[in-house]
Amino acid sequence: MLQPIPDQPTTERQIISTLSRLCQEWQEATDEASLLETDGNMGLVLADLVNGFRLNAEDQRRILGADLFQELRDFLSAPRN
Numbered sequence: 001m002l003q004p005i006p007d008q009p010t011t012e013r014q015i016i017s018t019l020s021r022l023c024q025e026w027q028e029a030t031d032e033a034s035l036l037e038t039d040g041n042m043g044l045v046l047a048d049l050v051n052g053f054r055l056n057a058e059d060q061r062r063i064l065g066a067d068l069f070q071e072l073r074d075f076l077s078a079p080r081n
Contacts, residue, residue, distance in 0.1 A: 014053075015053075018049075018052040018053055019052070021052065022048050022049070022052050023035070025048075026038075026040075026048075043068055043071065043072060043075075044072075046063075046064060046068070046072075047064075047072045047076070050063060050064065
C-alpha cells in the first residue's frame with residue numbers, strides 16, 4: 001500500500017484504468033449487487049483510491065489525514081483469520 005513511486009503525471013488513461021479496475025473489484029466483492037445500494041466502508045474506499053493511483057506515503061497522509069492514514073496502515077498490516 002505505501003510504496004512510493006517516482007513522480008510522474010497521472011494521465012487520463014491511468015485515471016480511467018484505475019477507476020474502472022476499482023469499480024470491477026467492488027462489483028465482484030458485492031457479488032454484482034448494485035453499488036448504489038451497497039453499504040461500504042469509506043475508509044477502505046479511500047484506501048483503494050490512494051493505492052490505485054499509487055500515491056506515495058506522504059501524499060496518502062496528506063489526503064487521508066494522519067489518523068486515518070495510520071488506522072489504514074494498522075488495518076492492512078493486521079493478520080487475517
